[in-house]
Amino acid sequence: MMNANPGKDWRGLETVRKDAILKMLRMYRDANAGHIGASLSCMEILLYLHFSRMTPDDKFILSKGHAAAALYCVLNQRGKLSDEALASFYRDGTSLAAHPPCDKSADGIIFGTGSLGHGLSLSAGLYLSRKFTGRHFNAYTVLSEGDCNEGSTWEAALFAAQHDMSGLFAIVDNNGLQGFGKSREVLNLEPLEKKWAAFNFDVEIASDGHDFRCLDAAFAALAARGGRRPKCLIAKTIKGHGLSFMENRLESHYLPLSGEQYKTAVKEIEESYAQRIR
Amino acid sequence: MRKEFAETVEKIALADKKTVFLTGDLGFMALENVRKAMGGRFINAGVCEQNMVSVAASLAMEGLKPLCYSIAPFAVFRPCEQIRNDVCLHNLDVKIIGNGGGYGYGIMGASHHALEDIALLSSFQHMKCFIPLCNEDVETVVSRAVNRIGPAYIRLGYGLKPSDMSIPAYSGARRLLRGSGITLLALGPVALNVFEAARDYKGAVDFFAVSEMPLEDAQPVIDSVKTTGRLLVVEEHVKRGGLGEYICELLVRQRLSPFFAHRYAKGYHKGYGSQKYHQLCDGLDAGSLKTLIGEMLSSLT
Numbered sequence: 387m388m389n390a391n392p393g394k395d396w397r398g399l400e401t402v403r404k405d406a407i408l409k410m411l412r413m414y415r416d417a418n419a420g421h422i423g424a425s426l427s428c429m430e431i432l433l434y435l436h437f438s439r440m441t442p443d444d445k446f447i448l449s450k451g452h453a454a455a456a457l458y459c460v461l462n463q464r465g466k467l468s469d470e471a472l473a474s475f476y477r478d479g480t481s482l483a484a485h486p487p488c489d490k491s492a493d494g495i496i497f498g499t500g501s502l503g504h505g506l507s508l509s510a511g512l513y514l515s516r517k518f519t520g521r522h523f524n525a526y527t528v529l530s531e532g533d534c535n536e537g538s539t540w541e542a543a544l545f546a547a548q549h550d551m552s553g554l555f556a557i558v559d560n561n562g563l564q565g566f567g568k569s570r571e572v573l574n575l576e577p578l579e580k581k582w583a584a585f586n587f588d589v590e591i592a593s594d595g596h597d598f599r600c601l602d603a604a605f606a607a608l609a610a611r612g613g614r615r616p617k618c619l620i621a622k623t624i625k626g627h628g629l630s631f632m633e634n635r636l637e638s639h640y641l642p643l644s645g646e647q648y649k650t651a652v653k654e655i656e657e658s659y660a661q662r663i664r
Numbered sequence: 665m666r667k668e669f670a671e672t673v674e675k676i677a678l679a680d681k682k683t684v685f686l687t688g689d690l691g692f693m694a695l696e697n698v699r700k701a702m703g704g705r706f707i708n709a710g711v712c713e714q715n716m717v718s719v720a721a722s723l724a725m726e727g728l729k730p731l732c733y734s735i736a737p738f739a740v741f742r743p744c745e746q747i748r749n750d751v752c753l754h755n756l757d758v759k760i761i762g763n764g765g766g767y768g769y770g771i772m773g774a775s776h777h778a779l780e781d782i783a784l785l786s787s788f789q790h791m792k793c794f795i796p797l798c799n800e801d802v803e804t805v806v807s808r809a810v811n812r813i814g815p816a817y818i819r820l821g822y823g824l825k826p827s828d829m830s831i832p833a834y835s836g837a838r839r840l841l842r843g844s845g846i847t848l849l850a851l852g853p854v855a856l857n858v859f860e861a862a863r864d865y866k867g868a869v870d871f872f873a874v875s876e877m878p879l880e881d882a883q884p885v886i887d888s889v890k891t892t893g894r895l896l897v898v899e900e901h902v903k904r905g906g907l908g909e910y911i912c913e914l915l916v917r918q919r920l921s922p923f924f925a926h927r928y929a930k931g932y933h934k935g936y937g938s939q940k941y942h943q944l945c946d947g948l949d950a951g952s953l954k955t956l957i958g959e960m961l962s963s964l965t
Contacts, residue, residue, distance in 0.1 A: 488753040496725060501749055507715045508750060511722025517704065518684060518728055538746070541715035548710075 394438055396598045397663050403433055404659040406459040407628065408652060409472065413455055415648045417476035421484060423626035423638025425456035428528055428559045430596045431621055432460045435526055435557075436494075438598065439605060443523040445512045447497055449505020449539075450530035450559060451485035452639075457495070458482055466493040503536025505529060506556055510546045513554045524553035531569045534558060534578070540585065543616075547586035550614035555605075556587065558618065559595065561625040563636055582618040595621030596628075628658055665820040666694040666763055668802035673731065674701045675803075676810055681705075683810075684723055688713045688734035690763075695733070717743040717758070721750035724757045729810065735769060736762030736778035736819055740785060751815045752788040759809050760785075765795070765819035765852065766900030766929060767942035774936070778819070779929045782851070783905025785817045786877045792816045793877040795852035797831065797838070798823035801875065804834040821853040821900075822939065829859060836876035837885055843869040845961050846894040847922070849885060850874065851907040854900040854948055861953035868961050874907055882914050889915060894960055895922045900948060903928045925960060927953065 407429060414422050428450065440446060448457050455475065461467040471492070474480035481491040485500030497508050509525040516522065533539050546554050560578065562569050569575055582589045588611040592604035601621065608617045625639070626632025629651050643651060674697055677683040685698060686707045699706040709716035713734055720730035732739065739762040740747070751758045762778060769776035786793050794816060796805040801823065809816040825831070832838050837849075840859060845868035850858040855873040862869040870888045879885075889895050895915075897908040908926040915922065930946045943949045947956070 488749075490754075497721070497750065498753060499749075501745055503714075504718055504746065504750060507718030507746070508722050510715070511719035512726060514707075514719060515723050515726035515728060518682070518723075519726055521726075538712075538714040538718070541710075541712035542718070545709065545712060545715050545719065 394602065399433060399437055399598055400659060400663045402437065402463050403430065404655060406433065406463050407655050409462065410455050410459040411643065411648060411651050411655070413459070413472060413475045415643050418642045419455075419476050419484060420640040420642050421452045421455065422643065423563075423632050423635065424450060424530070425453045426627045426629065426632065426638075427561045427623045427625045428453050429456045429460075429627070430598060431528055431557055431559060431601065431623075432456055433463075434598050434601045435528075436460050436464050438602065440526060441523070443521070445496060445509065445523055445525040446494065447505040447509045447512075447525070447527045448486055448499055449502065449527050449533045451499035451501075453528075454482070454484060454486045457486065458492075461492060461494045464494065502530065502532045503538040505533065506539050506542035506546070509554055510542050510549070510551060513546070513551045514549060524555060525551075526555045526557065528557045528559055530559050530564070531561070531575060532564045534575050535564070535573050543582070543585040543587065546616040551616040552614050554616040555608070556582070556616065556618045558620045559623050560620050561623040563625045563634065563639070565639060567636065578620055582620070586615055587618040588613065588615045589618045589620065592619060592621045595623035629654055665796060665799050665802045665823050668799045669761065669763075669806060669820055670695055670698050672803045672806045673698050676806070677702045677705065680729065682727065682729045684728050684730045686716050686720055686730060686732050688716055688732075688738055690734050690738075713738055713743040714746050717746035717760070718750045720758045721746070721754065721756050724751075725754070729757055731759045731761060733761045733763070735776060736765040736781055737776060740778060740781045740817070744784065747785070747815070748788050752790050755790045755814050757813055758815050760815070760817045761820065762817065763820045765821050766854065767939040768821050770938040770942065771936060774932055779900070779902045779931065780905070781817070781819060782877050782901050782907075787905065788815070790814045793819065795819045795821075795875050795877070796823060797853060797855050797873045797875055798825040800825065800831065801834055805875065808834075819852060823853040823856065825856055826860070834875070836879050836881060837872045837874045839871065839884065840873050841866065841869050841871035843867050843871070844891060845869060846896055846957065847885065847888040847892045848872070848957070849895070849897045849907060849911060851877070851899040851901060854898055854943070857943065857948060857950045858898050858953055860950035862957055864954070865957055865961060869957060877907065877910065879910065882911070885911065886914060886918055886920070889920055889922050893922050896925045896927070896957065896960060898927045898948060898953065900929050900943070902931070923960070925956065927956070
C-alpha cells in the first residue's frame with residue numbers, strides 16, 4: 387500500500403495513476419465485474435481531488451457510486467484502504483461491493499451511494515453542518531450525467547445556491563454516455579454549463595478531465611471567482627479512457643474484461659504512462 | 665397534534681442546540697413560533713423533500729439532530745429512497761415527522777393521505793414508527809423519538825380525546841379498558857373512535873391502544889388473546905403491512921388462532937370527503953365499530 391502525497395508533482399501523480407489503474411483492472415478481472423468504463427472515466431478526477439486538492443478535513447462524496455472501484459483504488463493509494471480490503475472486492479461478505487458501502491468501514495467513504503441523485507444533497511448537508519458545528523471544510527462531489535438526469539440533483543443545486551455554499555464543488559464527469567445510450571439521445575443535458583450557471587453556480591470547464599494540469603487550472607479558475615456561489619466543474623472525459631477497446635463504448639459500462647482484454651489493457655496503460663510522463 | 669408538536673419542538677430545541685428543524689415549506693399557522701425560537705437552526709428547505717432528507721442525513725452524520733417535517737405523504741413517499749438509503753442504511757439520527765397521517769387531510773384528496781406509511785417505513789432497517797394516540801401523547805412521543813438514537817417516524821393526526829377519558833402513562837401498547845370477551849387493538853388516534861365504541865362494553869373488551877411499530881413488547885396483547893380467543897384490530901392504514909398483519913404474525917408464532925376481525929383503510933371506492941367521511945366508509949367510525957364489537961360479543965353466547 388502506498389501513501390504517496392505528490393501535491394502538484396504531476397509526474398509523481400502519473401505514477402500513482404498507473405498503479406491505481408493497474409490495481410483496479412486486476413480487481414475487475416478477478417471479480418469478473420463491469421462498470422470499468424465509468425471508473426476509467428473519473429479516475430484522474432478522483433486522484434486529483436484526493437492527492438492534490440482536498441485537505442484532510444474536506445469531505446468527498448462519490449455520487450456516481452458505480453465507479454466505486456476507482457475510489458477504492460485511490461483510497462488504497464492514499465493509504466486509507468488496505469490491499470487485503472481491495473482483494474475482497476465483490477467477494478461474499480466484503481464491505482467493498484460494486485457500490486460504496488454504508489457501513490463506515492472505509493476511511494474516506496462517508497456515505498454509501500449507488501442510486502443516482504443523492505450525492506449533491508449529501509454534500510450540501512455536510513456543508514450546511516458547518517454553520518452549526520463551526521468546523522471548516524470544503525465538500526466535493528463527483529456526479530455522472532445519470533446523476534444530472536435525477537430531479538433530486540437539481541433540488542440540491544437550488545439548495546446549495548440558496549445557502550451560499552461557496553465551498554461546495556460539484557464535478558460532473560461529462561463523458562457523453564450513460565446507462566443505455568448517448569446522453570444527448572437519452573435525455574439531453576445541454577447546454578449543461580448554462581444549466582448550472584442558471585442554478586446560480588460558478589461554472590468552469592476542464593477541456594480534458596484526464597489531464598491533471600487541466601483539472602488544476604479549472605479548479606484554480608473556480609477558486610479565483612470568490613463570492614458566495616457554489617461551484618461546478620464540468621470535466622470533459624472519455625468513458626473507458628485509456629483502453630482502445632473501451633473508449634467511448636456503451637458496453638464499457640457493463641461488460642467485464644476477458645483474459646485477452648486484460649493483457650491488452652495492462653500493456654496500453656503502461657505504454658500510456660510512458661507517454662504521459664514524457 | 666400540530667400545536668403540541670410545535671410546543672415540544674420549541675422546548676427540545678432550546679434545551680439542545682444540536683437540534684435542527686427542516687420543513688418542506690409547510691407549517692403555516694403552526695410552526696411560526698418554532699421558526700422564531702430556533703433562528704438559523706430552522707430551515708425551510710423548500711418543496712424538495714428528497715433533498716431535505718439527504719441533507720438531514722448529512723447533518724446527523726456530523727453529529728446534529730435533524731427533524732424533517734412535512735405532511736405525512738410528502739414526508740414519506742416522495743423521499744422514500746432517501747429515507748431508506750441515506751438515513752436508515754446508515755442508521756442515522758434523523759426524525760421524520762408526518763402531519764395528518766391516514767385520512768387526516770380529508771377532502772384534500774388521495775394525494776394528501778398517508779395510508780401506507782407505516783407499512784413502508786416499519787419495513788426499513790433501524791426505523792421506529794411512533795403513532796401518538798392523542799394530543800396529550802405528543803410531548804412524550806416526540807421526546808422518546810428524539811432521545812432514541814437512530815431513525816424514527818412520527819405520524820401526527822387529529823387526537824382530541826374525550827374529556828372524561830383517562831389514559832395511563834405512555835407505552836407502545838396501553839390497556840385502556842380491561843375485559844375478557846374480546847381483545848381489541850387500535851393504532852394511533854383512530855383508537856379514540858374505538859374507545860367511544862367500546863366504552864359501553866365495560867368488562868367485555870380488553871382494549872389496547874398501540875402507538876409504536878414495530879411493537880417491542882406485545883406480550884400483554886398475546887396474553888389477552890389467549891384469554892379471549894377473539895381479536896379485533898382497527899387501524900387507519902391499509903391492510904398490508906399494518907398492525908393487523910404484524911399481530912397475526914406474532915400470534916402464529918405462538919400457535920394461536922383466535923377469531924379475527926380487521927377494520928382498516930380501504931382507499932377510494934366512494935369518492936372523497938372529510939376524515940370522518942372516509943372513516944365512515946371504511947367502518948372506522950365509532951358507530952360502525954360499536955356494532956361490530958356488539959356482534960363479536962354476542963357470538964360468544
